[in-house]
Amino acid sequence: MKRFPWDPARWVYAAFSMLAVVAAGGPAFAQVPPPIDLPQPVSIAGRIANPSDLQEPPPPPANPSQPCVPGAQGAPCVQPPPNGCVPTPLCEEKGFCGSLCECKLGEPWTLTGAIFEKDPPLTIGGWWQFGYHNRSTGVFNTHPHHLDLQQAWLYVEKVADGSKGLGLGGRMDVLYGTDAQNTQSFGNNPGRFDFQNGFDHGVYGWAIPQLYGEVAWDKWSVKAGHFFTPAGYEVVGATGNFFYSHSLTHNFSEPFTHTGFLATYKPTDKLTVYGGWTLGWDTGFDRFDDGSNFIGGATYAITDKMAATYIMTVGDLGWVGEGNSHHFIFDWKFAEKWQYVLTSDILHTNEPVFTGNGYDTVGLNNYVFYTINDCWKVGGRGEWWKADGISYHVISGGVNWKPMANLTIRPELRYQWSPAGDGDAGNPVGLPLKGAMFGIDAVLTY
Numbered sequence: 001m002k003r004f005p006w007d008p009a010r011w012v013y014a015a016f017s018m019l020a021v022v023a024a025g026g027p028a029f030a031q032v033p034p035p036i037d038l039p040q041p042v043s044i045a046g047r048i049a050n051p052s053d054l055q056e057p058p059p060p061p062a063n064p065s066q067p068c069v070p071g072a073q074g075a076p077c078v079q080p081p082p083n084g085c086v087p088t089p090l091c092e093e094k095g096f097c098g099s100l101c102e103c104k105l106g107e108p109w110t111l112t113g114a115i116f117e118k119d120p121p122l123t124i125g126g127w128w129q130f131g132y133h134n135r136s137t138g139v140f141n142t143h144p145h146h147l148d149l150q151q152a153w154l155y156v157e158k159v160a161d162g163s164k165g166l167g168l169g170g171r172m173d174v175l176y177g178t179d180a181q182n183t184q185s186f187g188n189n190p191g192r193f194d195f196q197n198g199f200d201h202g203v204y205g206w207a208i209p210q211l212y213g214e215v216a217w218d219k220w221s222v223k224a225g226h227f228f229t230p231a232g233y234e235v236v237g238a239t240g241n242f243f244y245s246h247s248l249t250h251n252f253s254e255p256f257t258h259t260g261f262l263a264t265y266k267p268t269d270k271l272t273v274y275g276g277w278t279l280g281w282d283t284g285f286d287r288f289d290d291g292s293n294f295i296g297g298a299t300y301a302i303t304d305k306m307a308a309t310y311i312m313t314v315g316d317l318g319w320v321g322e323g324n325s326h327h328f329i330f331d332w333k334f335a336e337k338w339q340y341v342l343t344s345d346i347l348h349t350n351e352p353v354f355t356g357n358g359y360d361t362v363g364l365n366n367y368v369f370y371t372i373n374d375c376w377k378v379g380g381r382g383e384w385w386k387a388d389g390i391s392y393h394v395i396s397g398g399v400n401w402k403p404m405a406n407l408t409i410r411p412e413l414r415y416q417w418s419p420a421g422d423g424d425a426g427n428p429v430g431l432p433l434k435g436a437m438f439g440i441d442a443v444l445t446y
Contacts, residue, residue, distance in 0.1 A: 103375035108405035111446045126154040129177070129238040131441030137414065138431040139251035140182055141244070141439055143203050150441070151238050152176045155210070162216030170213040170225075180205035183236050183256060185226070185284025187291065187319045193226075193284035208284065209236060209257060224261040226284050230274055230297070231255060231311040231327040233343045233365070242369060242377070243398050244410045244441045248385040248431070249363025253345040254327060255281035255313065262295065270301040274311065280318020291318030297327075305333040320359060321351025341367040354388055354428045361387045375402045387429060392418050411440040 111124050129151035136142045140150075153175050160169030175183055181200060184207045190196040199206045212225030232254040234241050260278030267273070273296075280291020293315030301307045308331075314324040330342040345363040353359040362385070369379040376399070383394040398412035414437040420426030422433040 103373040105374055105402060105405040108445065121158065123157045123159070124155070125446060126152075127237075127239055127443055127445040128152055129179075129441055129443045131244060131439065133245075133437065133439035135435060135437045136432050137245050137416070137437060137439075138429070139248060140179060140246045143178055148178045148203070150177045150179045153237065160214040160216035160221055162218055162221060165217070167216040168214070169216070171210050171227075173208065173210040175207040175209055176204070178203045178205075179236070180207040182251075183207040183209050185257060185259075185282055185286065187255075187280055187282030187288050188284055188286040189288055192286040195284065195286075211284075219266045220263065222261060222263045226257060226259045227262065229255045229258055229311075230262070230295075231313065231325070232345065233329050233341060233367075238441070238443045239408075239445060242367070242379050242400060242410075243381060243396055244412045244439045245396060245414055245437075247363070247365055247381065247383050248392055248394060248416075249343070249345050249361075249365055249383060252385070252387065252429070253325070253347045253361045253363050255317075255325075257282055257284065258295065259283045259285050260295075272299045274298065278313075280316060281313070281320055283318060288318045289321075290316055292316050293318075307331050317349060319351070320347070320353065321349035323347070323349030323351075323359075337371045339367075339369040339371075341365075341369075343367075356388050359388070361385065376400070390418060390420055390426065390428060392416060392429070392431065392433075406445050408443045408445075409440070410443070411438075413438055 111126070112120050112122070115124060116122075128149070130147060131141065131150045132147050133141045133144050136144050153173065155171060155173040157171040158169040159167075161167040181203075184195045184205065185193050186195055188195040191198075194206060194208045208226070210225075210227050212223045212227045214221060214223040216222075228235065232250055234243075234246055234250040236256055258278035258281070260276060262274060262276035262278075265273045265275075275296040276294075278291075278293055278295055279287045280289075280293060283291060293313050295311070295313045297309065297311035299307060299309040309327075309329040311327045312325065316322045317325070325345070325347040328344045332340045334340055343363070343365045345361070347359065347361045349359045350357070351359050364384045366382045367379060369377060371377045378399050379397070381394070381396040383392075383396075385392045385394070394414065394416040396412060396414040398410055401409045403409065415435075416431065416437070417433050418427055418431075427433060
C-alpha cells in the first residue's frame, strides 16, 4: 500500500501550536478583521435596479439613534436595520450577517418551573438526545445508519447548601437509550445494581449513573453513594460536552462513575481540594476483584480566565486492575470569544485489558472553541491516544447551533487512524480506522 510522505498527526499538532502562538500574542491577534468594502447588489421594490434608480442616497439624520455604517466604495453611510444586523460582510459584534446575526433565545422551559411556581424544593430536569452517524467510532456511537434515542435522561436533585449551616441534599439520575449500556456500573459483578440485570433489550438499556446523598457545612461538602467521577474533561451526559462523539481517552483511560465517598473543601475562592475513597472504577454499590482506591486532587483558578485541575486514583481500581491514574486539565479563555483546553490522562495497571501483561495508556487532547454568539459556536479537537505501545490519532470538527433555548443541534466530522495500520497487530483495540465519519445529534432539554 502506498504511504503518504507526511504524517497527519504532525500537521494537527502543528496547527494547535500555531493557535497557542497566536494566543500568546495577546489581543492584537484575536481581533476580528474590519469589514471589507465590497460592491453591494442594488434592488428596489423587489426588482433589479435600472440606471435611473441608481441615485445617491440621502445623508443620514444628524443624530441617528443607531451608529452609522460606512457604505460600499465610499458611498454615504447608511443606517442599520432595527434588528441590529450590520449590512456588511462581517458583523464584529453580532457574528455573521443574516440568520446568524440575530440570537434571541429567550428563557428555557424547565420541568422544575412547570411543577413548582416558586421556591422549588427540588430541581427536576433532563434531556432527550437523538443522534445519527454514518460509521461507528468504536466508542459510544457504535450503531451507524440509524436514528437512535441515545439518551432519555431524568434527574432529581436537591443541592446541599452549607452557606448558612448544615445543608443536606442528594441526586438521582436515570438514563434510557443506546448510551445506557456504556454508562451502567460495568465495574460490578454481572447482575448487580444496573449492570446486566435483565432490563436491556438489544442496543437499548437502562442505567442509574448517580444515586447519592450529600451533606455540606461552610466550606466543606461530602457526597456518599454512586456518583460521576471528577476525573477528565468530557462527561457521559450529552449536555456537558461540545462534541457529539467522545474521545478515545475519555472512553478507555478515565472512569465514568464511582461508589464510595468524596469530600470537597474550598479554602479560598481560587482553590478547591478533593479527597475520598471508592470501590474501584465504574462500580454501583458493588465491588469487583476487591476494588479499593483513593481518589483526590485539586482545582486552582490561576486567573479569572485560566484554571488547572489535577485528579488521581491509586490502589485496586477493580476491573482495570491494581495501579494508578493521573488526569490533568488546563482551561484557558485567551480572548473574548476564544477558549483553549488541554487534557492529559495517564493510566498504568497490572490488568491485561488488551495486550501484554498490563494496561498502559496515555492520552493528549487539544480543544479550541470559538463562540460566535449565544446561538452559534464552533470547535475542533485533536487527540493522540496510546495503548500498550500502539498510537491512535483522532481529529474532529463541529458546530453547536441553538435555534431555541431548549434545543442544541451538533453536526460533526471526525477522522481517526493508527500509524501502525489497521491489522490485528496495529489495532489491538479493534477500532474502526480510516475514512471520514459524520455524525449529528439534537439535544432537547427540559
